[in-house]
Amino acid sequence: MRLRNAFLVLAAATGLAAASLSMSTAAVPAPQPGGLGRYDITGTYVSGLSSGGYLANQLHVAYSGLFQGAGIFSAGAYDCAQNNLNTALYACMDTYQVRKTPAELEQLTRNRAAAGSVDSPQNLAGDPVWLFHGGADQTVDRVVNDDLATYYRDFGARVAYNNTTAAGHAWVSPIGSNSCGSTSSPYVNKCGTSDPVGEMLGHLFGQVNPAASALSGKLVQFDQSGYVPGGNAAAVSMGREGFAYVPRACETGPCKLMVTLHGCYQYYGLVGNALMDKGYLNEYADTNNMIVLYPQVTTMAGNPRGCWDWWGYQSAQYALKTGPQMTAVVNMVKAMSGGQPPTTTTTQPVPECVTASNYAHTTAGRAYAVAGQTYATGSGQALGLWNTFTSSSVRQTSPNYWVKC
Structure with missing residues (x-):
């Protein structure tokens, strides 16, 4: 949806226009209160939509020594917004203003790595990256998403880019509740028989087993405050509750970890378990030894739509390793892997010069x-x-x- 007046501009800045939500009975299990347990994590990946896609990229870049790949629905290159709401609005969603080029953002990344505020971008070489932009997506312009593809390719990542599906601004799943071209709550769309989630996981992992037809794992609901710097989740616009889907096999055996970050207007306090239920990740988790971590954001002053911080509403350090939301998510990952970075799995060799x-x-x-x-x-x-x-x-x-x- 294009920016036609000030209200729509604000809605686009924070992600998505409001719409009514029809809740349905979830296939995902009812949440069980508990804590994040320790597991034998063999690799850690991150995925996300829109503001969650921007944060997924920030995490992958800032902690490239920890995250081994990323799947991103509809977002731009690292720190496109430059700590400025107008830049986020008019350069990194629409393109009325000039935005930093991928080359400029690549140099910014190198400079930050030299200062120690992000990991070395050399870690990105060879990492699998899967990107998606829908043909009916008018929330984030295609050329902005193209910049993200260029940014990753220039650092040597193995990029797969799906930009031929006629989807709106949404997470796309074979069991999505909305029509393919929709941009409306809860922002989980179905596009015929296509399976972008399986496509994403196949690229990230090399291959995947077919998704389960019924779930056998558990959904753990935990208090996020213990992982947030200062211990107050609300202070950094994060919800009290976070979630993790844990397949039965992961209770005792090795598993991968997928961190999945919702988009604006898609947080648990507004749409409930819509993404956890219809995102089609848990079905693949059951058959592919994968835990799915679902951190949650909520609203605060400057963030009325419940977006992840990709333009600096909560902290000027939002895109650095010291960013409060970034730190909180990484603390969750480390807690689940026993406080240590997960074991590195085999990756494709970096191409020779x-x-x-x-x-x-x-x-x-x-x-x-x-x-x-x-x-x-x-x-x-x-x-x-x-x-x-x-x-x-x-x-x-x-x-x-x-x-x-």
């Missing part, structure tokens, strides 16, 4: 020349003069996509 003259790069298809200058194929990164004397080093991060080493 190819060093050659710029002329040789162009004849091999690794680069192209324009007006005497050479540019990497796919990324368009400048490599210098086009001749046999100027050399550069590039590597291929996906088919026909080359970046500087």
